[in-house]
Amino acid sequence: xxxxxxxxxxxxxxxxxxxxxxxxxxxxxxxxxxxxxxxxxxxxxxxxxxxxxxxxxxxxxxxxxxxxxxxxxxxxxxxxxxxxxxxxxxxxxxxxxxxxxxxxxxxxxxxxxxxxxxxxxxxxxxxxxxxxxxxxxxxxxxxxxxxxxxxxxxxxxxxxxxxxxxxxxxxxxxxxxxxxxxxxxxxxxxxxxxxxxxxxxxxxxxxxxxxxxxxxxxxxxxxxxxxxxxxxxxxxxxxxxxxxxxxxxxxxxxxxxxxxxxxxxxxxxxxxxxxxxxxxxxxxxxxxxx
Numbered sequence: 001x002x003x004x005x006x007x008x009x010x011x012x013x014x015x016x017x018x019x020x021x022x023x024x025x026x027x028x029x030x031x032x033x034x035x036x037x038x039x040x041x042x043x044x045x046x047x048x049x050x051x052x053x054x055x056x057x058x059x060x061x062x063x064x065x066x067x068x069x070x071x072x073x074x075x076x077x078x079x080x081x082x083x084x085x086x087x088x089x090x091x092x093x094x095x096x097x098x099x100x101x102x103x104x105x106x107x108x109x110x111x112x113x114x115x116x117x118x119x120x121x122x123x124x125x126x127x128x129x130x131x132x133x134x135x136x137x138x139x140x141x142x143x144x145x146x147x148x149x150x151x152x153x154x155x156x157x158x159x160x161x162x163x164x165x166x167x168x169x170x171x172x173x174x175x176x177x178x179x180x181x182x183x184x185x186x187x188x189x190x191x192x193x194x195x196x197x198x199x200x201x202x203x204x205x206x207x208x209x210x211x212x213x214x215x216x217x218x219x220x221x222x223x224x225x226x227x228x229x230x231x232x233x234x235x236x237x238x239x240x241x242x243x244x245x246x247x248x249x250x251x252x253x254x255x256x257x258x259x260x261x262x263x264x265x266x267x268x269x270x271x272x273x274x275x276x277x278x279x280x281x282x283x284x285x286x287x288x289x290x
Contacts, residue, residue: 018046019082021175021206022067027076029059029066036062040076040231044208049201050223051211051237055250058228060210061097064179067208068094081174093173095164097180098157109155109163110148113138116170138166143192158189165193175206182213194220217241 022044029037037059044050052060065071067078069085081088093116114127114135127135139145142162152160161181168176178197182190197207201222211217217224217237224240226232226249233245 020044020079021046021048021081022208023079023082024067025077027063027066027078028074029062029071030074035074035229037066038229040227042225042231042234044206044223044234046206047201047204048223049197049207049209049221050225051209051217051221052225052227053211053214053217053249054227054232058249060227061179063227064177064208064210068092068177091174093168093171093176095161095168095176095178095181098161098164098184104153107152108148109139109144109150109152110135112152112163113166113170116167135166135170138170139163141169142166142196158185161185161193162189165196169196169200173205176200176208178207178209180210180212182211214246 020043022042024040024042027037027040027042028035040063052063054060062071066073067080067085069078069089078085081091085092110132114132116135116138117127117131136145136148139148142165144159144162144166147155147159147163152163155163161184165181168178176197181193181197185193197209198220200207209221211221218241221237223235224237225234226240226245228249232249233240
């Protein structure tokens with residue numbers, strides 16, 4: 001079961017000599033001839049916990065779906081773990097936005113999690129006892145083993161998100177893609193989820209997360225992509241998460257970040273608190289589709 005230990009980035013660094021987890025070249029995606037992503041290049045090393053950041057409409061969810069082959073590109077090339085996605089999909093875990101799922105479908109928590117094995121056993125083979133035991137283990141890891149027989153429609157938003165995470169864990173993937181996993185969850189669930197994601201990263205696997213809360217980026221992630229239709233910058237958080245690059249991505253809504261950087265240098269703490277109170281609603285920072 002997960003604990004509420006303090007979330008803290010480890011000192012481990014990605015192996016830059018290992019094959020890339022994600023390689024994107026000249027990716028363009030358009031809806032009705034309008035570009036949603038334009039000429040995106042991206043290299044993600046193996047073993048990082050990466051945030052995809054950008055304002056609303058920047059193309060964050062579209063990028064994630066394009067990497068997974070769910071949206072066809074107008075141009076460009078994507079490789080996952082050195083190959084086209086279709087050849088490595090069994091090594092990939094995906095957690096979609098909670099709002100994109102029909103939670104009224106009549107099925108139990110255990111059944112939802114057990115679906116994580118179908119990628120390995122095939123859709124026409126029934127999961128066996130060992131598969132269900134493994135599914136219960138995944139539920140225990142996210143603190144949901146006592147809800148195994150409950151209908152998914154009876155769960156809270158945070159509980160539903162934990163169930164989706166358990167299903168992804170059961171896949172035992174090498175790379176995980178997660179679209180807004182913290183959206184609509186309470187603080188306890190958020191800390192529990194990020195602790196699991198950092199455990200996955202520490203095991204040498206790669207986790208890529210669409211994220212909206214700039215205040216937690218440096219605490220949660222070690223790699224980041226700033227996106228606003230184009231890729232503004234990507235790399236280690238310490239190099240990418242700067243006032244200038246955030247200004248290019250978000251426009252003028254970055255005073256909090258600049259005040260936070262001044263605070264680290266020993267300047268006025270009141271400025272940090274004031275800016276945090278004045279932050280715009282999260283939707284305007286990049287919540288929701290895109």
